[in-house]
Amino acid sequence: MATKPRYIMVGGFLGAGKTTALLRLAERFRDRGQRVGLITNDQSVGLVDTAMLAAHDFAVEEITGGCFCCKFGSLTEAAEKLTEAEKPDVFLAEPVGSCTDLTATVSYPLRRLYGDAFSLSPFSVLIDPVRAERILGLASGKSFSPKVVYIYKKQLEEADVIVVNKIDTLDDARTTKLLAKLTAEYPKAKVVTLSARHGTNLDAWAELIEAVDLPAGTAMDIDYDTYAEGESLLGWLNLTANVSAHGPFDGNGFLGAFFGQLHGTLREHGFEIAHLKATLSPYEGADIAVMNLVRTDATAEASHELADEIEAGELIVNLRAEADPEMLQALALAVLNETAGLQKVEVDVEHAEAFRPGRPVPTHRDLK
Ligand SMILES: Nc1nc2c(ncn2[C@@H]2O[C@H](COP(=O)(O)OP(=O)(O)OP(=O)(O)O)[C@@H](O)[C@H]2O)c(=O)[nH]1
Numbered sequence: 001m002a003t004k005p006r007y008i009m010v011g012g013f014l015g016a017g018k019t020t021a022l023l024r025l026a027e028r029f030r031d032r033g034q035r036v037g038l039i040t041n042d043q044s045v046g047l048v049d050t051a052m053l054a055a056h057d058f059a060v061e062e063i064t065g066g067c068f069c070c071k072f073g074s075l076t077e078a079a080e081k082l083t084e085a086e087k088p089d090v091f092l093a094e095p096v097g098s099c100t101d102l103t104a105t106v107s108y109p110l111r112r113l114y115g116d117a118f119s120l121s122p123f124s125v126l127i128d129p130v131r132a133e134r135i136l137g138l139a140s141g142k143s144f145s146p147k148v149v150y151i152y153k154k155q156l157e158e159a160d161v162i163v164v165n166k167i168d169t170l171d172d173a174r175t176t177k178l179l180a181k182l183t184a185e186y187p188k189a190k191v192v193t194l195s196a197r198h199g200t201n202l203d204a205w206a207e208l209i210e211a212v213d214l215p216a217g218t219a220m221d222i223d224y225d226t227y228a229e230g231e232s233l234l235g236w237l238n239l240t241a242n243v244s245a246h247g248p249f250d251g252n253g254f255l256g257a258f259f260g261q262l263h264g265t266l267r268e269h270g271f272e273i274a275h276l277k278a279t280l281s282p283y284e285g286a287d288i289a290v291m292n293l294v295r296t297d298a299t300a301e302a303s304h305e306l307a308d309e310i311e312a313g314e315l316i317v318n319l320r321a322e323a324d325p326e327m328l329q330a331l332a333l334a335v336l337n338e339t340a341g342l343q344k345v346e347v348d349v350e351h352a353e354a355f356r357p358g359r360p361v362p363t364h365r366d367l368k
């Protein structure tokens with residue numbers, strides 16, 4: 001009998017490293033001869049994550065305009081499309097980082113409706129250790145408002161596996177403290193460490209999910225009013241622009257200047273950034289420059305650089321911060337124009353959308 005394809009969902013707050021970790025898992029499956037289909041998700045179109053994954057030559061379907069739980073039909077459609085194109089052995093799905101209650105609204109309904117077609121894995125929730133230390137009271141530093149923190153903690157509460165990612169950034173003493181805290185507060189979950197960037201402990205995490213089924217259990221209690229208010233405190237900006245010059249220009253330099261300037265401006269306004277990410281990819285070829293920032297007081301990182309100068313390319317900016325979305329858009333556009341002037345490139349904004357996520361209204365909510 002043919003084995004059923006497996007559905008693996010990896011959640012966690014904005015910027016925790018979900019896309020990076022899914023890419024690692026995808027490569028691991030591919031190395032073993034298994035076909036992989038990836039599903040990304042966002043409240044709107046123009047996704048850095050899709051651009052990133054596609055640049056690594058994986059089949060990707062994106063679900064935009066709402067989260068998996070509210071667009072359950074689109075999730076199963078995406079799986080069908082991938083099946084037609086790729087016949088994946090494994091589906092790897094990344095829900096929106098401000099979402100929670102995914103076990104009740106996605107995993108349980110998938111098991112009930114499509115349990116014959118897919119095997120479902122335990123639900124992993126990734127965390128960024130510095131963000132987690134602040135939220136769990138192990139360290140001081142700027143964080144989010146209580147209702148956003150409510151969502152963060154609900155994400156941990158429903159995890160079958162809590163993955164402490166970016167372990168490469170933490171020393172042993174802090175790791176021990178954080179693991180002890182998580183184990184004490186979230187006894188239901190298995191807790192593992194990971195460096196998605198370097199691949200450390202990838203096998204240990206994979207063993208907990210790749211051939212293990214979603215455990216039996218019951219949906220957690222959650223107050224949808226607080227959840228909705230928490231989400232609506234976050235400002236979302238998705239911006240796509242065409243960037244060109246009369247001759248070849250340094251795309252890495254342009255992206256770095258824009259990103260650095262925007263970071264400085266957001267810091268001056270005192271906004272807490274959950275995740276600022278941007279890519280610049282030439283229209284010709286498959287190269288890409290990627291920049292990320294996961295806290296206002298962190299340092300911006302260029303996780304991928306363009307190998308050569310470019311003449312024209314597409315800039316995608318995704319910003320999620322606790323701030324007024326209109327303000328985020330106005331600031332980003334002003335910084336973009338200013339950088340373009342200084343770097344002597346032309347910028348033509350193709351799409352700009354700023355909003356607060358709407359109230360989550362799940363298609364299904366199964367209690368077990
Ligand atoms: N040092 C370190 N950085 C990491 C690791 N994993 C991810 N990152 C970085 O963390 C940032 C966010 O990573 P993403 O994978 O985009 O995070 P995400 O959870 O998918 O973010 P959203 O889709 O916005 O919710 C990027 O700069 C990554 O390079 C890791 O293991 N170590």
Ligand SMILES: [Mg+2]
Binds near residue numbers: 018020049
């Ligand atoms: Mg992502």
